[in-house]
Amino acid sequence: MTPLRIAILTHSTNPRGGVAHCLALAEALCTLGHEAVVHAPDPTGRGFFRDAACPTESVGAKPPGGTTAELVRARINDYLRHFATPAACDFDVFHAHDGIGGNALATLKHRRLIPGFVRTVHHVDSFADPLLAEWQDRSIREAARLVCVSRSWADWIRGDLGAEAVVVGNGVDLSVYRPAPTQADAAVRARWALGPGPVVLSVGGFEERKNTLRIIEAFARLRARHPDAQLVIAGGASLLDHAAYRARCQAALASAGLKIGPGSAVIETGPVPQAEMPALYRAADVLAFPSWKEGFGLCVLEAMACGTPVIVSRQPPFTEYLAPTDALFVDPADSAAIADAVTAALVSQNRERLRIAGLARAAAHSWRACAERHRETYAACARTLQEPIHA
Structure with a gap:
């Protein structure tokens, strides 16, 4: 296959699953x-959350502020300013991983x-704001080719939009994790x-x-059952406003008498x-990851690779790529069942079984294979320098 120049667009330089996917995919x-x-x-000018073995471009952006819709509009316009000239658009393939890049x-x-x-559809959000919903829909509807990281979202696209999406999966870097x-x-x-401990980790x-x-x-x-247990809630960088839900979580912590801070329960x-x-x-x-909605759940593979x-x-999507014995x-919806599962994971024989199964499952997901699954889609969408479309 002829080498391609590919512009991959993501919404942030922060450590979110979709951003991590973009960097690892580009490296592969x-x-x-x-x-x-x-x-x-990149409103901070600090670049991506990690060094990457691929070229990266920090797009000039205004500091965040205003409503979520105002912020999304600003980020779309940041991209439009960046790609405002034919010279800036000198790529064979353009690949958006979210509604911001897709709209631009x-x-x-x-x-x-x-x-x-x-356009990669990691997952589809439910927005109360009709403008955000329209932007999300447009970014999917106007794409020449669609890609999903899980079969469940590809099926959703076929059922709701009548379009086909290629399932490319995800990967994990076993040299890091x-x-x-x-x-x-x-x-x-x-x-x-x-x-x-025991230490329970939640990511997101x-x-x-x-x-x-x-x-x-x-x-x-x-x-x-375990008075010394600690809950670590990692991550959380997001363009969306989660203040109301955060307040509910803080109320639940206060009601349970759980303090937040280094060395505390949470x-x-x-x-x-x-x-x-x-x-x-x-x-x-x-790792406690009983999510309501995920594109794939990249941190699942990362945790498994670490044993x-x-x-x-x-x-879905967990039931797609995990066997019943992997996790x-x-x-x-059942917090008692989640607590029982944590307790079960602490039993030595269960822990060892899950460790072995998780390591094997993580080893089956490489970024190289994920990149190879993208190539046919890219080839179908690629343009050549001999066929310019600029007016």
Whole structure:
């Protein structure tokens, strides 16, 4: 296949699953001989949350502010300013991973600066704001090719939109996420004052689709059995406004008498540098990830690659790529069941079984294979420099 120049657009430079997917995908595409450049609006000017073995482009962006719709509009306009000239659009393929990049590329298509674009649909949000809903719909509807990381979302696209999407899956870097401890392990435990445990890890911050409230309720039950247990809530960088849901979670913590802070029952880390995430996974006795809605759940593979048992919702996408023995499956609405699953994960024979199964499952998902699954879609969407469309 002829090497391609691919512009990959994501919504942020922060450590979110979709952003991590873009960087890892681009790195794998570069190893296959393509030039994949990851773009993201960057109001801080600090660049991406980790160093990348692929080209990256920090798109000039205004500081965040206003409503979510105002912020999304600003980020779309940031991209439109960046790609305002034919020279800036000198790529064979444009690939958006969210509604912000997708809307910018749809507008560039109508301005005849690009011929079309690929859109990865990680998941579809439910927006109360009709403008946000319209932007999300447009970013999918106007794409020349659609890609999904799970079969369930590809089926949703076929059923609701009458369109076909290629399922490309996800990957995990086993050179980064591994079970063997490093010097970072002690530093991470000391930074957050982690005690003897058990330590329950939740990834995604205080967010409704991550089911943080039910995790808190389950953890309160666990503390009755294990008074020294700690809940680590990692991540949480988001463009969306989760203030109302966060308030509900904080009320639940207060009602249960659970304090937040390093060394306390509950520890909120905020965004965690990738260099520290493997150590945080290894410090945890279990990853609690009973999400309501996920595109794939990249942190599941990362935790498994580090030898950490995982609890997930008994629903897609988890039931697509995990065998019944790979993880502990629960009803995400049942906090008692989540607490029982955490307790089960602490039993030594269960823990060892889940560790072995998780390591094998993670090893089956490579970024190279994910990149290879993108190539046919890219080839179908690619344009050549000999066929310019600029007016």
